[in-house]
Amino acid sequence: xxxxxxxxxxxxxxxxxxxxxxxxxxxxxxxxxxxxxxxxxxxxxxxxxxxxxxxxxxxxxxxxxxxxxxxxxxxxxxxxxxxxxxxxxxxxxxxxxxxxxxxxxxxxxxxxxxxxxxxxxxxxxxxxxxxxxxxxxxxxxxxxxxxxxxxxxxxxxxxxxxxxxxxxxxxxxxxxxxxxxxxxxxxxxxxxxxxxxxxxxxxxxxxxxxxxxxxxxxxxxxxxxx
Numbered sequence: 001x002x003x004x005x006x007x008x009x010x011x012x013x014x015x016x017x018x019x020x021x022x023x024x025x026x027x028x029x030x031x032x033x034x035x036x037x038x039x040x041x042x043x044x045x046x047x048x049x050x051x052x053x054x055x056x057x058x059x060x061x062x063x064x065x066x067x068x069x070x071x072x073x074x075x076x077x078x079x080x081x082x083x084x085x086x087x088x089x090x091x092x093x094x095x096x097x098x099x100x101x102x103x104x105x106x107x108x109x110x111x112x113x114x115x116x117x118x119x120x121x122x123x124x125x126x127x128x129x130x131x132x133x134x135x136x137x138x139x140x141x142x143x144x145x146x147x148x149x150x151x152x153x154x155x156x157x158x159x160x161x162x163x164x165x166x167x168x169x170x171x172x173x174x175x176x177x178x179x180x181x182x183x184x185x186x187x188x189x190x191x192x193x194x195x196x197x198x199x200x201x202x203x204x205x206x207x208x209x210x211x212x213x214x215x216x217x218x219x220x221x222x223x224x225x226x
Contacts (some may be wrong), residue, residue, distance in 0.1 A: 003211055005217065007189065011163040012104055013154055016115040016122055018173035021129065023091045030082045040066055047195070052091065052142030052148030052176030055079075055118045082123055088128040094191070096214030101134040103218070112137040112157040114170070115148060137161065146219065147172035149176040151184035158184070175199060178206040187221075 001221050006012075034040045043049075043166040050058045050066075059072035059079075068075070104111050104131040111134060115122055120141050126132040137160050158168050170181035173193040181188045190207035192200065210223040 004226075005189070005222065006107065006109065006169070009109060009169045010167040010169055011110040011112060011161045012160060012169050012171065013112040013114050013157050013181075013186075014171045015173060015177050016113055018193040018195060019094075019171050019191045020097050020113075020131075021087075021091050021093055021125060022191055022193075023087065023175070023187055026083065028195070030079060030086075033082065034078070035066070038066075038068075040097075041095065042159050051174050052116055052141075052180070054116050055146040057147055058116075060156070079196060080118060080121055084124060087121060087125040091125065091129075093129050094213055096216075098129075098131060098134075100214040100217055101131055104136065110136050110163065112139065114139050114153040114157050114163065116141045118142070128167050142158045148174075149179035149183065151180050153183040154181050154186060158186070171202075173180045175202050175206055182206065217225065 014020050017027065026170040028047065031046060035042050040146065050061055054062070055076055056072050059075040062068055062075060063070065063072065091179060101111065113122060113135055117140060119138065122138055122140065126135055137157060139153055139157050141147040141153055144156055145153045154168070154170055155165065158165050165185035167191060169187040171189045171191055172178045173191045174196060178188050178190060187208045187209060188206060190203040190212070192212040204225060208226050211217060211226055216222040
């Protein structure tokens, strides 16, 4: 491994979907399934409209955009139910993720999750993939004043750890998440995801480092964009 990537890093914060687990396809599938069941079409730009916002904000967005009569709580309960089994049985960890988490533990680097997903699904997903014990702290966008691209979620994780932002590295797969980390004054490692390949040039522009899998960190072949 190159010595530079984790040099002076005392805390690593991961987004969840598309960053630790290959799950972005699942959310698009759920959106299509949910809207089709209600006789609605999936808008082409939907994934960009809801990029980085919290679970509750996504529910509010759906209610306003599609004129739904459900409450945000009812929608989140439906989505939680649709996603739970997929997280536990169909979603996979990104290659090398578990080994990288083991490496962080060896180095004494704190590990946090800062996600727009719900707490219940995040915990269920981590537990199903046997990495819950590798995570020191979970924070969701529903628990902070402003969702990504605001820096709130990453700053609050760093504050929980008592680590200054300049000693934190964030792993993200979407531009708004990267912007949140940059605004927080943290290093950014972009993670490639098939769901957003058209955004790869922008993601690299926003990143200090870039990977297609965690195996690239372990063998030192990641892209250093600094």
